[in-house]
Amino acid sequence: MTAPLLSLENLVIDIPGRADGMALDVALLPGQCWGLLGPNGAGKTTLLHTLAGLRRPRTGRVLLDGRDLYGMPRRQIAQRLGLVFQDHHDGFPSTVLETALIGRHPFLRAWNMESARDHELAWQALSQMDLDDLADRQVQTLSGGERQRLALATLLTQGPPLWLLDEPTNHLDLHHQVAVLDLVRREVNSRRRGAVLALHDLNLAVTYCTHLILMYPDGGMCWGLSEEIFHVQALEKLFQQRLAVIDTPDGPWVRPVPGSRRGSWLG
Amino acid sequence: MNPGTRKGTPPRASWALGFLLVAAAASVLGSVMLGSVALPAREVLAVFLGEGGDLARLLVLELRLPRSLAAFATGGLLAVAGALMQVLLRNPLADPYVLGISGGAAVGALLAMISGLGLAWVSGSAFAGALLSTLIVFGLAHGTGSWTPTRLLLTGVVVAAGWGAVITFLLAVRPSPELPGMLYWLMGDLAHARGYGLPWIMLSVIVALALPLGRSLNVLARGPLQAAVLGVSVRRLEWTVYLLAALVTAVAVTTAGTIGFVGLIVPHMLRLVIGNDQRLLIPASALAGGILLTLADTLARTVIAPEQLPVGVITAMLGVPVFLYLLYRSRT
Numbered sequence: 039m040t041a042p043l044l045s046l047e048n049l050v051i052d053i054p055g056r057a058d059g060m061a062l063d064v065a066l067l068p069g070q071c072w073g074l075l076g077p078n079g080a081g082k083t084t085l086l087h088t089l090a091g092l093r094r095p096r097t098g099r100v101l102l103d104g105r106d107l108y109g110m111p112r113r114q115i116a117q118r119l120g121l122v123f124q125d126h127h128d129g130f131p132s133t134v135l136e137t138a139l140i141g142r143h144p145f146l147r148a149w150n151m152e153s154a155r156d157h158e159l160a161w162q163a164l165s166q167m168d169l170d171d172l173a174d175r176q177v178q179t180l181s182g183g184e185r186q187r188l189a190l191a192t193l194l195t196q197g198p199p200l201w202l203l204d205e206p207t208n209h210l211d212l213h214h215q216v217a218v219l220d221l222v223r224r225e226v227n228s229r230r231r232g233a234v235l236a237l238h239d240l241n242l243a244v245t246y247c248t249h250l251i252l253m254y255p256d257g258g259m260c261w262g263l264s265e266e267i268f269h270v271q272a273l274e275k276l277f278q279q280r281l282a283v284i285d286t287p288d289g290p291w292v293r294p295v296p297g298s299r300r301g302s303w304l305g
Numbered sequence: 306m307n308p309g310t311r312k313g314t315p316p317r318a319s320w321a322l323g324f325l326l327v328a329a330a331a332s333v334l335g336s337v338m339l340g341s342v343a344l345p346a347r348e349v350l351a352v353f354l355g356e357g358g359d360l361a362r363l364l365v366l367e368l369r370l371p372r373s374l375a376a377f378a379t380g381g382l383l384a385v386a387g388a389l390m391q392v393l394l395r396n397p398l399a400d401p402y403v404l405g406i407s408g409g410a411a412v413g414a415l416l417a418m419i420s421g422l423g424l425a426w427v428s429g430s431a432f433a434g435a436l437l438s439t440l441i442v443f444g445l446a447h448g449t450g451s452w453t454p455t456r457l458l459l460t461g462v463v464v465a466a467g468w469g470a471v472i473t474f475l476l477a478v479r480p481s482p483e484l485p486g487m488l489y490w491l492m493g494d495l496a497h498a499r500g501y502g503l504p505w506i507m508l509s510v511i512v513a514l515a516l517p518l519g520r521s522l523n524v525l526a527r528g529p530l531q532a533a534v535l536g537v538s539v540r541r542l543e544w545t546v547y548l549l550a551a552l553v554t555a556v557a558v559t560t561a562g563t564i565g566f567v568g569l570i571v572p573h574m575l576r577l578v579i580g581n582d583q584r585l586l587i588p589a590s591a592l593a594g595g596i597l598l599t600l601a602d603t604l605a606r607t608v609i610a611p612e613q614l615p616v617g618v619i620t621a622m623l624g625v626p627v628f629l630y631l632l633y634r635s636r637t
Contacts, residue, residue, distance in 0.1 A: 087530075090533075090534055091533075092530060092533055092534070111538070112533055112536050112537060112538050112539075113536035113537075113538075114536075115536065116534060116535050116536030117536070120534065121534045123530065123531065123534075127395075127527065127528045127531070128527065129395035129396070129526055129527070129528070130391075130395070130397070130526050130576065130581040131576060131580065131581055132526075132527075132580070132581055133580070136523075136580075136582070137527075140523065140524050140527065140535060141535070143520060143521075143524050143535045143536055143537070144535055144536030146520065148516075148517035148518075148520070148521075149516065149517055151584075196535070
């Protein structure tokens with residue numbers, strides 16, 4: 039049996055003022071892609087940040103390559119996992135190429151300059167994200183979609199075995215949404231990486247993820263293989279929204295029924 | 306564009322540093338030539354080679370060169386302090402003078418001098434003052450929420466005004482002909498420059514640290530979370546930079562008083578030309594800050610000769626418009 043890239047043991051994320059809900063027990067193996075589904079405020083971002091070691095869980099632990107995540111130096115964590123944030127803050131001017139190159143930071147010693155090999159990796163990543171023509175552009179001049187693709191190019195340049203992605207399809211047009219998710223699936227399948235994605239599009243989630251975690255705003259959790267978890271009643275409860283299911287040869291397809299919002303998680 | 310051609314230090318970096326080195330030498334030479342008695346370059350070089358007349362030797366070696374070297378090192382230190390604080394706060398408006406760090410260092414140094422303590426104590430006390438001021442400003446501005454530029458600047462300006470009042474109070478209750486006067490502490494004045502050894506050592510150390518620290522600072526400039534994900538121990542790096550910025554400011558202030566705006570003008574101008582790679586920006590700031598203050602001080606002592614202006618007047622005249630422009634542009 040392969041060793042898990044990431045193990046969540048009895049994990050409860052820390053959202054102030056929320057009851058513990060259900061603790062997560064998940065082993066993420068190479069070749070698996072886990073999707074996080076849930077309404078705004080359910081804790082998808084908090085969970086991703088907890089898995090990246092950026093914040094502590096309320097209880098339980100996270101093992102990265104079998105070692106306790108919260109005892110590891112940041113540099114070693116960064117060699118094993120990467121996180122693409124939902125928002126990008128560019129305080130100072132910087133070019134697209136420079137931004138991709140910072141992905142090499144965890145692999146360089148203090149005195150090293152970036153080598154030809156590092157530049158090569160950055161260029162490959164830019165070209166995979168259709169950004170090679172923009173390499174010399176200032177980051178501030180990019181559109182939202184281009185900036186999002188650049189964040190993914192930085193992750194590709196970093197190239198860790200575990201990818202954490204917070205709404206990676208944000209700001210992207212349909213073509214690039216599919217391109218990004220195809221890339222994630224290809225990397226996960228052929229290079230035996232693992233991925234955890236927060237997504238809002240249910241159909242994309244079930245198409246691309248091998249496993250799903252449904253996150254309820256009250257702390258409830260539900261996880262397992264995508265085809266077992268992707269049930270219309272569970273999804274309707276999750277989003278407080280009636281859904282119509284269309285059966286297709288590739289599996290069920292859901293769409294919201296207009297004007298049928300039930301209750302609200304907002305209170 | 307061929308990926309193979311883009312590796313190692315970009316040639317632009319070598320050009321920029323080379324140009325600044327030449328300009329640095331020229332600025333020091335020019336400042337030694339100019340003054341009440343103008344000396345031709347030939348004569349100055351003769352003195353450097355151990356020749357030249359007695360008057361020329363006196364002017365160059367005893368009066369002008371020490372002051373030029375003190376000006377250069379102080380300018381370099383202030384520019385580097387500004388560049389470091391700007392990365393820390395991800396805000397181009399950060400500057401040791403505007404944020405009250407220089408004021409804290411001045412009060413520390415002045416207290417030690419009034420107590421009659423030696424030079425080592427004066428520097429140590431200035432460092433303590435700078436660090437205290439850093440903690441007050443950054444602590445208060447941080448509060449529970451995140452840093453906003455407005456909140457940070459307001460806190461810094463108010464703390465700086467407070468230090469100004471403390472300096473005025475101390476000089477009023479303990480007037481002493483041995484102490485540098487009010488202008489020195491509030492505006493900066495190289496006429497009272499105290500030695501150039503320590504500031505030069507400090508400047509060399511900080512530039513030598515720029516290379517190993519620089520890439521981590523580049524990543525930190527993109528925000529603490531992004532930096533942590535890319536393997537930076539953010540807390541440790543931030544504390545290192547706080548301490549270094551306070552130390553550098555303290556040495557600059559004990560050398561020449563509280564000269565303002567060098568840390569604001571220099572990194573801003575350089576970023577427009579050479580970008581924001583700290584491995585290049587910090588050494589370039591050290592050189593360009595030195596050049597700026599050497600030239601400003603030469604102007605300060607020649608423009609209304611035989612009277613002398615405090616150098617802080619010149620840097621403020623340059624710095625205030627730059628500051629207002631940056632503030633205006635940062636409105637969102």
